[in-house]
Amino acid sequence: MIYNQWYVILESKELKRNKPLRVKRINEDLALWRNEKGGVCCIADTCRHRGVSLSCGKIVSGQLECPFHGFLYNESGEVTLIPANGKNSPVPKTMKVNSFKTYEAYGFIFIWWGDEGKESKEPFFFKELAEFSYSSFKDHWNVHYSRAIENQLDVVHLPFVHKTTIGRGNKTLVNGPVVVREDELITFYVDNAVDDGNALPLKPEDIKDYEKLFHLQFHFPNIWQNFISDKIRAFAAFVPVDEENTIIYIRYYQKMINVPLLKELMNYIGKLSSIIILRQDKRVVITQLPKKSQLKGGEHLIMGDRPIVxxxxxxxxxxxNSIL
Ligand code: FES
Ligand SMILES: [Fe+2]
Known part of the structure; x- marks a missing residue:
């Protein structure tokens, strides 16, 4: 995992107003809840007293109460009350668990996984998507999140894994692809073709007007979008659980139809087709070894793998850079 980054970790709707939630993300067991204003609080899930899972407790005046002996935690992870010692007793400063800065927007909850004070004010998002409506679903994959990301950067797999869906047409020849990186944003342009046996694939530098090609974008550390058309996008957030598990949030965004009911119907159909496509990917990707990708992992990559490289x-x- 890349340190000092904002990570999408949950959809907003998963964290209810009156119930704490336990999730494992970024290799950490987390307790999340909403304070009195609805703001998202996130601290380590293990009670500093005797190790109980805090998320099994309840929310009291916007703070989280441990279910075992009632120690009360604020959103900075500090114990503010030890009931057995009485309200008048001070709480030792060491009575504290880790806390994580949160940000909620676009229907997602983000946490800052990094050093305090190094975070940007807000996480990056594809802001233009605010004009679209969407449907969403999530899926669990038994792989490191890097493998799930690379699958969505992989233009070579389309005619094989998605032969019956988005890879129809037997376009096995991979021209380029052209890959453009600006800071943390990678855009890659796809130009797959039918192999008539007479041509070699074009090198990226030989592809003219590549901006007009079908393209996709990935932004570090974990979000991606596919420009299906001006009015339709597929979106994914690849959420690291631990070294071998990932939750993928997929959204189907569209702004073609805005009429209620019809809009929901279209979003529902979009979601179903996304599920079918993602299942085609999953069947193959969960067999990849090792479960985590590496820059120098001994794999023999080809020109078409440039986005992955x-x-x-x-x-x-x-x-x-994050560990310097
Ligand atoms: S274990 Fe949490 S208060 Fe005792
Ligand atoms: Fe795929």
């Missing part, structure tokens, strides 16, 4: 290189740069 670019992802691995920049990911490694970010990891190296």
């Amino acid at each position: 670019e992802y691995r290189k920049h990911r490694q740069e970010l990891i190296d």
